[in-house]
Amino acid sequence: MYDQAARLPGDTSDLIHLELGRPHADTPLPIKQATIDALLAGDVHYSDMRGIPALRRALAAKLREDNALDVTEDDVLVTSGLTHASFAAFFSLIDEGDEVILLAPFYPQHVGKIELAGGKPVIVDLDRDHGFSIDASAIEAAITPRTKAIVLVNPANPTGRVYSRAELEALADVAIRHDLVVISDEVYEAIVYDAARHISLASLPGMRERTITMLAFTKSYAMDGWRLGFMTAPPEVMPALLKITANDVTHVNTFIQAGALAAVTGPRAMLQTLVDEDRAKRDLVVESLNGMRGVTCRAPEGTIYAFADIRATGLSAQHCAERLLVEARVVVEAGSFYGAAGEGHLRVCFGSDSKARIAEAMTRMKRFFDALA
Numbered sequence: 001m002y003d004q005a006a007r008l009p010g011d012t013s014d015l016i017h018l019e020l021g022r023p024h025a026d027t028p029l030p031i032k033q034a035t036i037d038a039l040l041a042g043d044v045h046y047s048d049m050r051g052i053p054a055l056r057r058a059l060a061a062k063l064r065e066d067n068a069l070d071v072t073e074d075d076v077l078v079t080s081g082l083t084h085a086s087f088a089a090f091f092s093l094i095d096e097g098d099e100v101i102l103l104a105p106f107y108p109q110h111v112g113k114i115e116l117a118g119g120k121p122v123i124v125d126l127d128r129d130h131g132f133s134i135d136a137s138a139i140e141a142a143i144t145p146r147t148k149a150i151v152l153v154n155p156a157n158p159t160g161r162v163y164s165r166a167e168l169e170a171l172a173d174v175a176i177r178h179d180l181v182v183i184s185d186e187v188y189e190a191i192v193y194d195a196a197r198h199i200s201l202a203s204l205p206g207m208r209e210r211t212i213t214m215l216a217f218t219k220s221y222a223m224d225g226w227r228l229g230f231m232t233a234p235p236e237v238m239p240a241l242l243k244i245t246a247n248d249v250t251h252v253n254t255f256i257q258a259g260a261l262a263a264v265t266g267p268r269a270m271l272q273t274l275v276d277e278d279r280a281k282r283d284l285v286v287e288s289l290n291g292m293r294g295v296t297c298r299a300p301e302g303t304i305y306a307f308a309d310i311r312a313t314g315l316s317a318q319h320c321a322e323r324l325l326v327e328a329r330v331v332v333e334a335g336s337f338y339g340a341a342g343e344g345h346l347r348v349c350f351g352s353d354s355k356a357r358i359a360e361a362m363t364r365m366k367r368f369f370d371a372l373a
Contacts, residue, residue, distance in 0.1 A: 001019045001322075001331050001332065002017070002019055002020055002331065004322065005331045016357055016361040017331045017352060018331060018332050018348050018352055018353065018361055019333045019347075021157065021219075021305070021349055021351070021352070022224050022349075022351070023219060023222040023224060023304070024222075024353050025222040025274055027222050028266075030262050031221060031223070031259045031262045031270075033262075034258045034259050034261065034262035035258050035262075037258065038257075044255060045254060046254070047254040047257070049242065049245070049250060049251040050077050050078065051230070053073060054261055055078060056078065057073045058265050060073045060075065062264050063076070063200075063232060067189070067203060067213070068200065069200060069202055076232050077230065077233070077238065078230050079228075079230060079245065080228070080249055080252055081216055081218060081229045082187045082216040082218065082229040084245070085215075085231040086113055086185065087244070088231070088241045088244040088248075089212045089214065089231070089241070090113045090114055090117045090119065090183070091113075092237065092240035092241050093117075093148060093149060093181060093183075093212075093237075094118060094119040095119075097118065098120070100114045100147075100148060100149045100183075101124050101139060101150045101151065102124070103126050103134065103139075103152065104124065104125050104338065104339035104342070105132070105158050105307075105345075106153070107158075107338070108338060110151050110153075119148070122147070123339055123341075124138050124139050124142045126159070126341065131161065132161050133161070133167055134163055134168075140178070143178050148180065149180055149182065150171065150175060150181075150182050151182075151183045152182055152183070152201060154168070154185070154186060154198065155188040155189070155191065155196075156302075157188065157303055158335065158342065160302060162301035165199055168199055168201055172204045172206065175210060179210075182210060183211075184200070184201045184202065184211055186198070186200060186214065186215050187216045187218060188303045189215060190220040191219060193279050194301065196301035196302055198302065208234065211233075211234075212231060212234075212241075213232050214231045215231070216228065216229035216230070217229070217260055219303075219304065220275075221270075221271065222274060223263070226259065226260075228252065228259075228260050278304055278350070281351065281358055282304075284355065284359060285358060286298075286306055288365075289308045292366045292369040292370065293313075293372060294310060294314075294369055295312070296312070304349055304352070305350070307347055308345060308348055309344060309345055310345065311344035316343065316344075317336045317337075317346060318337075320346060321333065324368060328361075330364050333346065333347040334347075335347055
């Protein structure tokens with residue numbers, strides 16, 4: 001939809017972009033200042049291929065405290081965003097013909113990386129009737145002798161789900177019984193609302209040794225353009241991960257790692273301010289969507305996305321998104337972009353613009369839906 005919006009003729013300055021999963025907020029000043037200071041201090045040369053030691057120590061401490069993961073700095077690898085982390089994970093684990101289970105609606109970039117590594121994505125639908133919950137029996141039914149791994153995104157893009165302990169325990173039980181690896185994308189770990197609580201899968205019994213956990217500063221600290229992420233994996237997997245990352249980027253930019261260190265060791269208030277802003281925009285969007293004809297929307301428990309159900313309108317997701325682009329000048333993503341399980345839904349990113357612009361987008365969308373025959 002971003003590409004379609006870019007190809008529209010004429011002046012497109014009036015478009016309101018709610019399709020891209022990017023934070024609207026600026027990176028907090030202490031993070032930028034730490035990076036500037038490191039640059040001016042001459043931290044401009046090669047550094048440790050795994051990430052600067054001070055940052056890895058801080059990340060290990062964060063993972064122990066926040067994620068209940070028993071790790072040391074040697075278990076942490078700094079990456080060029082979570083995209084880079086997932087690339088390394090798939091290429092280090094997947095051999096030609098291996099099958100990898102994706103839970104749908106899924107994050108599309110994971111499909112491409114599995115295929116690039118020679119693997120075959122196997123799509124298993126989440127339980128739509130129960131709020132896109134994990135269906136462990138459906139996962140188990142899809143396992144074959146070629147199944148190598150399961151990909152988990154928690155909190156989930158595009159649905160906004162934060163999976164319960166019971167759901168994660170059911171998935172873990174399947175992985176353990178079938179000796180599978182779980183590649184866990186937890187980029188939205190800090191963006192949770194209300195009573196929701198993010199649980200790292202690797203913290204569950206028996207999962208530390210079979211889970212690759214991937215995280216990033218991208219969403220939590222509004223650092224999407226910085227391309228900074230990190231991952232932790234069982235010790236026996238780390239050499240393979242390093243073989244990939246050392247040969248594709250050598251190591252992450254040296255001086256921006258000082259900014260990451262400032263983020264992870266800085267006051268929690270810096271992070272909480274950003275999450276509070278997202279919560280306020282979430283509330284605005286969910287209330288507005290539920291006031292539109294033919295639209296319903298569960299309040300997302302986490303992430304920066306609302307996954308609006310438009311099935312009552314009779315429109316397909318893609319057709320609806322295209323009409324909203326042309327008729328309402330609002331850009332949203334069709335749920336079908338995230339697999340067939342997302343059909344009948346629109347993904348609305350409430351983190352990507354100011355509250356005032358989002359309010360205007362909701363007004364335009366209401367006018368569109370209320371006018372449908």
